[in-house]
Amino acid sequence: MQSMRNMMRRAVTAGLAGLLSAGAIAASSPNSEWSNFGRDGSEQHFSPVAEINTQNVARLGLAWHQGLTPGFTVSTPVQANGKLFITTGHSHIQAFNAATGRLLWEWDARTREIAQLNLHMSWGNKGIAWSNGKVIVGTTDGRVIALDDRTGKPVWEQRQYGLGDMKNNNGPPRVFGGKVIIGHGGADITPERGYVTAYDVNTGKQLWRFYTVPGDPAQPAATKAEQVMRSTWSGWMGADGKRIGGGGTAWNAFSYDPALNLIYIGVGNGFPYNHKMRSPGGGDNLFLASIVAVDADTGEYRWHYQVCPAEQWDCTAVQDMTLADVVIDGKTRKVLIQAPKNGFLYVLDRETGAFISAEKIAKVTWAERIDANGRPVENPGIRFEGNMPFELWPGPQGAHSWLPQAYSPQTGLVYLPIIEMGALIGPAKPGGMALGGNIGVSLVGDADLPGSRRSLLKAWNPVTQKLAWQVELPGDWPGGVLATAGDLVFQGRIDGYLVAYDARTGRQVWSYKTASPVVAPPISYRIGNRQYVAVMTGSGSQGGGILATGNAPYRTDYRLPRHLLVFAIGGRDKVAPVDMREPEALSDPDFKPDQATIMKGAMAFAGNACIVCHGMNAIGGGAAPDLRWSPMILDETGFRAVVKEGALKLAGMPPSSQISDADLDAIRHYLRLRAMQAPAEREAIRKGMKAKAGEMERPAG
Template sequence: MRRGWIAALALIGLAGCARTGTDTAAGAGDDWSTPGGDAGKTHFSRLGEITPANVGTLGFAWAYDLGTGRGQEATPVVIDGVMYTSGQAGRVYALDAASGRELWSFTPDLDMQAARAACCDMVNRGVAVTAGKVIVGALDGWLYALDAKTGKVAWKADTITDRTRGYTITGAPEVAGDLVVIGNAGAEYDTRGYVTAYRIADGKAAWRFFTVPHDPKQGPQESPALDAALKTWDPASRWDIGGGGTAWDAIAYDAAADTLYVGVGNGGPYSIAERSPKGGDNLYLSSIVALDRKSGRLKWHYQETPGDSWDYTATQPMILTELTVDGRRRPVIIHAPKNGFLYVIDRETGKPLAANALVRTSWASGYDLKTGRPRLTPAGSAYWQGPKIVFPGSPGARNWMPGAWDPARGLYFASVLDMGNLIFPTVSGAPPRRAKALNTGAALIFTPDLVEALPTLPPPVRAAVEALPEMKWVREKPYSAEIRAIDPLTGKTRWTVPTGGWQDRGGVLATASGLVFHGMLDGRLVARDAGTGRALKAIDTGSSIMAAPMTYRVKGVQYVAVATGFGGGGWPYVPDYSAAYRYGNANRLIVFKLGGGAVPKPAPLPPLEVAPAPPPQAAGTTPAVIAHGQQLFFQNCAICHSNQPRSTAPDLRRLDGAVHAMFDRIVLEGALKDAGMPRWDDVLTKADAAAVHAYLKEMQVKTRTRELALKRAGKPLDSRSLAILSNY
């Protein structure tokens, strides 16, 4: 593995469109009542005490140690002076919003075997607060309702229909009247997506909507919507794997229409040639589905990526607002999913009003708004017929990082990534389902690493890749990562500013006073002029920031708050420009106010030491055993263990003697499950564990040899040099 993340996974302009007027969700005030700020999830605040003129005095107010060291993606909720926020795997914290004093905290009793199926860190994106309850989804699939005053469990509900499969929860619940709705993650594993509504009063299930059909041989579908969807799937589809379509984020409720809008995830396995061999749109993958709140019945759907094969989820945050289009005021959804396009969708009909490309797109050349369908370019994206470089890549042009909508300026502020990946099948034929394990059937190499990785590819594959026309894009601009201000109806960018690297993209906050706030992986919280993008203030926190900032007011004082911690997709691959690389990844909630002081920064990490020598290989260890261990490592372990020295998970090439001695107890018996390492004896045999151990010893020897050479040459033991070893 190199410096990037290599993982085995896998608006047309409208003439005469007016600017926006008043929003249906006009932004948050003193309270910030949902992770998105308001009912429309606009991440926009009406507060105006902090302005472009005085933001230069913004400084430290207080901080709270979350007690963890993983990715932080949640935006806090503040109601009546109390802050509620979630953290790693579904922990919840209630704090005095003016002082940071802890009122209570909650840690779910986590089933690590279920949590093992988390593709993208043990993250959580927020809580719902309603009717005296704080509701959170834990990583292992349990939905908890906690008493808002005490933190005690009022009820809990098991959201997982089949615990032999790789379901988890990472998203925030959505309150809809007297119901709370939650989806699950796991489309890369062996799951069939759905959302479930529970009664807030007692946690009883009210209805469930499945997002993909089941095998018709198993009996009738659960709803007429699935009968219709079944016609878009091959009857010989890989029903055993599940189909994917998990709704891991992006659930929004429109009270006026009494409608829920749910973003649906990618297909599983990735390739439609494997998942649904005869093709088809494969509804409702990569779609927005509008559901009746009371019954869960489908009202309409809009599929943004028909026949998804590229991990193009539609689970990215939606913004509900109103726009004037062709002289008519319409309720709309502003949505930028992974696939590279920015959509404006009519909330009443599900029809796209605009669909503009934000980045380079090789899978489609644009959209026909009359049909609502993309103009596909199969020659450039059908990787099951041969390796392809597909833009955008699996990380998406947009991802979970919330954007913000400023109704007065008519601008959508968001992080945008223009990057592709080489994608190719990992197997031929139809491999059996791997329970609770990755079933993507594809491998990825991201374009920032592709030129360097070419020599490591088999000669025929290398020649085929070098001949692809997209290599010109790769050589000209492997990627760009930016914060942009965008007109959603035209797709035109008002301003853009680069961020530090392709992993450096976080959530955004906009305010009525004309400010845009966002964090960066290098540890800075940046305040920009909403009209120009000019940086007005940058505060070095010493902690990497991905989550969206928020703002609230208590007793006349306006505060800005943000959670810190690197993680998410590719979470073990800590970039060397990040604060997490320099200071570690201790998670904090940091709050700012006008006239505040300097942020206390963590102590810098000590210099890297040369890897210790591992114990000798066991008798009978052969190159074939080591090769088998390498295969098992990349199938099961590499998604968490990047084998980089500053990784947020242990670098397994740097183990000391005591850990080597208890290797089997850790891997097969769960000796470190309380530290986040589950047992693997349901997947790996004792011989398998020995093979993985042998491979890691081999890597440790090579790491030590190289580091000794670097030390003798007076060169730093940096992650860039060491990461290359992962390809040995």
Template sequence: MKKSKLHLLSILILCAIISCKEIPNSGSYDHIKSITSEIDDDKLVNIEKIENEWLTHGGNYQENRYSSLHQINKSTIDSLGLVWSINLGTSRGLEATPLVVDGIMYLTGTWSMVYAIDIRKGEVIWTFDPEVPREYGEKGCCGVVNRGVALYKGKVYLGAFDGRLIAIDAVTGKKEWEVLTVDQNKGYTITGAPRIVKGNVIIGNGGAEYGVRGYITAYDAISGEQQWRFYTVPDNPGNGFESEAMKKAAETWTGEWWKFGGGGTAWDAIVFDPELNQLYIGTGNGSPWNREIRSPGGGDNLYLSSIVSLNPDNGEMIWYYQTTPGESWDYTATQPIILADLEIDNRQRKVLMQAPKNGFFYVIDRTNGDFISGEPFVYTNWAKEIDYQTGRPIESPFARYKDVNAQIAPHPIGGHNWHPMAYNKSTGLVYIPAREGSSWYGQEESFNFEDDGRSWNTGKGWAEDKPSVQDSLIPKTIGKLIAWDPIKQEEVWSVVHQSSYNAGVLTSEDLVFQGTGEGDFVVYDSKTGEKLWDFPLQTGIVAPPITYMVDGLQYVTLVAGWGGGLATWVKYVDQINPGGIYTFAIGGKKSPPTFPKKEPSELINLDLTATQEQIDKGQRLFRRYCSHCHGDGVIPNLSYSRPEIFESFPQIVGDGIFLGNGMPKFNDRLSEQDIDNIKNFIISNAKQQRTKLIGEE
């Protein structure tokens, strides 16, 4: 496109931006009621024909996050700019995919807050607070995050962090009904987005690290009445079985696994094929992770780490495919599932595609669950390859870490986690927000199961009397954006990121959109991976972008804000600015956000008088009760705390004086000496980090 034409287009679009704000009906009661009431089953099934809106979590029932809109393209990308932004005032994780209908946006933030926004004005219409009790935050493995809502017949549906499913009036933001979907005495949480399938709201849950039994439930979208429930792992056989699927599954377990919960929580992937009338869910890891503890006689432990097809009318299982039999590494199969029709070996196949944590990219026949292909998309050593005759992994000798301490790849965070991938119908490529990495696995010498729903129970430890197996081929821990050919099962191009924790993706015909852990929003050429455009948002981005059109203008929106398992790496501790919502269009002229300059954080440097035994005890307690938030988690690294924090340490940890901020109290579980040991471990760890940094200088 010539520069003069491009300039004219920019002027016309900028005029459209200005005129959008002059529509008096936008955001009114009648407007919102009309547009949200029209979202029904027929509209959701035919959403790809609508193009202009983003009405369901993955963009459509295929969940491919592909848009045919092309106003923003390679020729116009230089004129893409910020139209408006809204600061949500939180430095905790923002992971939501927004939904959009005719210029009205719905999305979630921390503590399951819901926001309705008028896109034309860039203003919040209403906010809904489900009032999640702050002490419930300790049950979350990876922050008090939420990945989005569902829309149907004038209602917004929220899966709240504390396990409630809530229907909200889309116009007023008032609660219409709620139903408790979990036993709140156990470690259940909800962070995933609900889906609407044939008049029902489908919702799963999380909490496998806390000793729970996974399941997924369908509720009538109008009344909230439960329609069916599918458990992902069996209960005590002495209590009978809920279904034939559970009876079959029990044959693959040994011991008394039900005392540990079993796991298998379905906390993210939920995809519906209306043509086949099949609902596909991804199930999670074992509880505890280590099969030697939960199922000491071995076994596949169905239906852990599996893709399961259900009849959406009654919840009965149709077929399953297990990606990681006998799961022992936190290799969930809850990662996003994409439906597509591919020509493979001169034959048209209806497939589903998934890149789960275990590092293999799978193409499965979605009609019957037959394995088609599976190849590693990141460095993987727990399994050598997939046996194409059986569809089962061929494990490495050290993979089960029964007699060794082994360095195993991928890391428990996974070769790919919840961050959505996208499938481009034009290029035929899948774009995966991936990571390379590894972790040490060993037998926990004194596994102590506590069925309190308030502490981690992984069974992964370090056996002092076992030899170590270290893999010299494991690459440096990095994040990557990978363009993957699902037919040839090979990488076409990739981009290496500084952080290993980056955002989900969106794709259009010639573009790929992704945010980075360093805080940049970037657009790439979909065929080559060439960077075409970027915009600094100055806080880590993990949520995926969406695109839509309002009044003839194409927008791109994403939320920025650190969240998830690697949010406070020491390297990025000073980059956690408040998160917010950012909306872009051709002709946008707003400047990047500005935040007060922070003084560089310094490692705490306090005198230490504790014995090594006390420090070691503190380390074990820290790993059990603190590390999932304060280690690699979403709360600032305690090694960088201010001295006064340690002066009030017993009151903070024991008495809960920061309970309102989500910091639980532990005086019912930890003695004064325990709390002191944890404090001393943190101080000791900071000294070690300081020594290491001085050595590196």
């Protein structure tokens, strides 16, 4: 009897403790939570909370913050059950009390210890999801894992692809209708066959898988999607049964309409880039560069729309797809709005996939217009007819990259982070400019062209297809966007500001100076009666690596302090002052440049994908250390240990054992030259910044 009473007492005590703990984490109402990358299936990146608005945003202050280690910090937090969850680096998950910032638990996927990964194309995952008490993460090594949101302990785990596969997983998973929706990357380096998988959020059981490019033509076409795709490809499989052409990796964009029971998939580019090599007999190559609607329960094909038929310029449709109900010609239409890489903004009927409209939102030279049937009217000369590289706008980085747009149902405007950057592209030639991976073209993606390396925030009316307002931004890598019911638009900047604009006019109404660039998309949520805005700081992704040249005038150092910052009206928290001194020039008096070795080293630096993280011309942008200032390049033994042997693998630098000893020495020689040139380049940038100081209004601190 006594033991029974003791058991009851312990049970009651545990129950009270649970209630007190739940009370300590003041639960947020479901309609104010942010449980997916874009908040919900509409992917609007819009918060319905209006406590922070244009009238009081000037009183917005830092409520709490958390320091983050150097690494990948451009991800989007999610918020639910009174907790805020973030992912950094290669799937290091942390959970905080969303109101106070108290660390509740943390979990590390330990991907760098599990396998010698090909991480060059996947610096980290860009987001996580929450549903039914579980935090969902897709790791770079191909696992999909559900964590208990109370403890951080794994509940279930599935493998999306094998450890030896040339795939990567850096996009955020989504949870729609009780299903985890996730794709993968890899189409830039191999002819992988892209697919999207749905798992049961509670058990991890695979429910369906949808392939985005056709399979083996020797096998019967078992699905309608396979039938549709095959008729648009020719010669994509070799006589030996090996795949020649493929791609179509859907690594980022998914949306969901529960009323229509449709999931929308944004599909990426083909491999090789060169259409004639990928599909020698021609064809549009579905579902490359397409939006595809599938049945949410079965994954069965419903409709598609292709933004770049026979794409060959890394033209992807993996950018977020906003679902909205708008009035067009006096009728309410259920639409899907996307600004893919190709420089147009598209409005489609999301029930049927019917084309409604498309107009240019940036400089476009590959197409004159989109015709009434929804097909592009291509300009002459863009199909590699000649032998010389030509100017292409937008370049492969896109007029809009993965950094999300936002949409406000109150203003009816889409808020777009726009990149103005051209490229030089042409047919592949021996010794040409082709990047690693045998992509089939010669390419300078970050070309020095007039009017290039710029970025803007544009407010666009999707009904009239007209610009409402725009703001010129620093650098060429604009941050992701948040819109709120307080008629505010929040966006981070490469010069280290988080800025709020009036959603209707574009007038800047608030800013906060951070210790490092702000690229990640902010989110907003409510705990009790208080609204919060949260964002992670730090440079990274493409604009912090291969396309970093336009950001060189700004401090984007990899080792700059990175933080999770959470703001609220009346917030009084402070971030401790940090040492912002610039790195000192290396002393290398014995270095004697050799032109032939420099050229060999520059080609090896590009050909072995070093530029992907460490930047074009070794100009680092924050995705990895800037090697022009690194003492490591002066130490032959240490350089070899890091580059070839993986001495810094656990810090995020994967080994590149394939580099020959001769190429390794040439790369180090090239980097020593770049280190010698760096101080003069920095001084020239300073002078240029002073000359341009009056051209751009500096945000108020």
